[in-house]
Amino acid sequence: MSLSSSLIHENLIKTNSSIVLLIIYASVHLINIVIFLKTFTNLFLFKKEEFSFNSEYNSKIKNDETIKENLNNRITLVGKSNNDNLILNINKIYFIKSSDNYCEIKYLKDGKINTNLFRVSISDLEKQIKSEFVIRAHKSYLVNLLHISDIKGNVNNTKATLIICNTKIPISRSRREMVIKKFKTIT
Template identity: 35%
Template sequence: MFQILNQPYPVDDAFPRQLRKAVLIGLFVGLFLLVFQPFGLNLWETPNKAVKILGFGGISFVVTALNFIVFRQLFPQMFAEERWTVGREILFIMVNILLIAIMNRFYLAWLVGPGEDSRMSWLSMISVTFLVGLFPVTGLVLFSYISQLKKYSQAAAELPVHAHNFGGLHIPQDVQVVPINETINNTVSLAADNEKDTLTVLTEDLLFIESSDNYCTIAYLKGAQVTKPLIRSSLSRLEKQIVHPHIVRCHRSYIVNLNRVERVTGNAQGYKLHLLSGQFVVPVARQYNETLVAELKAL
């Protein structure tokens, strides 16, 4: 079980999907409380009771939106995909549920006034909410993990394998070396923000470009060695300077030379591109899946 909790899990930071999740959670909480009226709500006599109960759903929506959208934007490193796991996903959702319980308890106290909110103590309400949410949350996350893992593992196994001879570097004997596609664009020139610092490499030598804050690392072969100079530029700016059809964006932090992809694997987070006999692994964001797979099949 602990091994599963440490497995990589996809980070879904797309604003429309996160907003939709917040809306659905708010609707679920509001309608659940309105229909079943737990925590002594069935004994509560008050004008506009249905509207007040639906207010719990509104609180749930606001808390979830702040956690799923705002909090992720404020602390992006905390939700970096390379360190996000099944266990962290479960913990994050449970923290969100507990925050919903706390804020809804404040809302209940405000609705009924001092001394009238004793039907359900703070500890009881939070404990019940935690226990009610723990098992379905764990089950849903594990189901999603298994589904995504199966999907990407099977799809990756069906993709073609491309292995290459890297300028005299050792290639395992069981790997079949195939020629790189010829192209008229035999060099890539990349200019930094100041337009003075430039780097020109052969397209067949370029491996990938990785973004880090305001800098990008250019990984390419120089003879039999991998060189990784740093250049001050955004990844989007460098992307616009590349005209080679098989050097493409595959992630918000990566541009990859598909001609240098030797193997494709998959886990719950998506496809992983293996380069240079597995020395480098480049992730693929889900938004690039279709175009990248089509490019790989066309090589």
């Protein structure tokens, strides 16, 4: 064997061993990723009781005259500022989100989704609304049951999806059963 062919043979062996080491390194990391994903899936996505159910807006509402009558009740929401004043039907409210001393109100007006920001606590608005359809789903959210398309999740992570604005509203563990029960009674 000549000197040049010996060098070529040596470089080929080094290159092949580098490729083998790279493949082994990548395989170990791939196995770690698979183990992580399997653990993550088992811990967070499929924990305890899973559920999911759907509802179409107003199509499954029980044929109860008191429910139909309450849908058209007009309410006035009043905040602490002079300009914080909103008059609308209960069925036009999608949800109310609280942040400190302010509340963001999402509602339907003239076929468009609107947002108003009021300086008021969520508990004050809850008292003003007094509706069986708009309920507290979380410490920071009031949600209108009539606009929920589905509720998915488990005990630790339940969310209600709203039909039109496709917003996911968190449902707290302590209120989960009550929200699901009330949602089932009107659908």
